[in-house]
Amino acid sequence: MNFFLALTVMAGVTYLIRMLPFAFFRKKIESRFIRSFLDYVPYAVLAAMTIPAVFSSAGGIVPSAVGAALALLLAWFDLPLIVVATAAALAAYLTGFFF
């Protein structure tokens, strides 16, 4: 398969999926159900992507679980994104020496 043809298809399909709803959907949605649905989508997407994938994200399951637990704790206390993310990686890294 020609590389540039493949690249064009990959990039084109990906772009259209993102662009069509964002660029051309103009009016405000009236339906209370759909507005609520769209409001909940981001949190559902992130939760589905994080669980269970996070438990194998930092090598072994123990370092990953320790990192995830620390992230949950720090997020509960409203710490900034970068602090939560870095602390999780650091905890996973340090735990990795023991497990």
Add this chain to the structure above:
Amino acid sequence: MRGHFWKGLLHGIPIALGYLSVSFGFGILAVRSGLAAWQATLISAACVTSAGQVAGVEILAAGGGLAELALVQLTVNLRYALMSLSLSQKRAESFTLPKRLLASFGITDEIFAVCAAEPVPLTFSYMAGVILISAAGWIVGTALGAGAGEILPERISAALGIMLYGMFIAIVVPTAKRRRGVLFAALAAASLSVLARIFIPSLSAGFSVILCTLIAASAAALLFPKGGEDA
């Protein structure tokens, strides 16, 4: 507007750092699949999507056809349509069509998450800031991974793999703590995702995210319609 741009850049820093390690892995994988380093980097610059790119490289390596390539991209990346639709509801008035066409290019999972968490209407300047620094991290990481091989010790790059998920947790938890509907949607989606992994292992990660999201967000919208709770 300058302020918005800088704020976007700042919010994009954790994304860029996370992307560096993820795209580093993509770069290695792409070169192992037989692509040249410049090809891997070009794919990252043109697509800016982790799962879609990995799926695409696998099809290229297996000698698949263009139709299969298009269908897999559509499936793996369909979740972006939901995210774009969601973001379209909070565009600022100043977001003109040419700017929308440009900003659409950079709606990834993480950039969406950061934009969705913004309490104010989205401006082009803000999105441009987030996207520029994040895409730079994505492209540079790919080039490093593909070109220079592993520059980080395995132990460190493994630990960095959790950063993106740490970000996701930091976005969901504070809101879930305050809004029962969000708490319900997140718990339902996470539970469904675990069940799908156990009982339907053949379901691809992309499809699983789509299904879990549709079910969990619909249920949350029915049980906790907006305006019917505290937030």
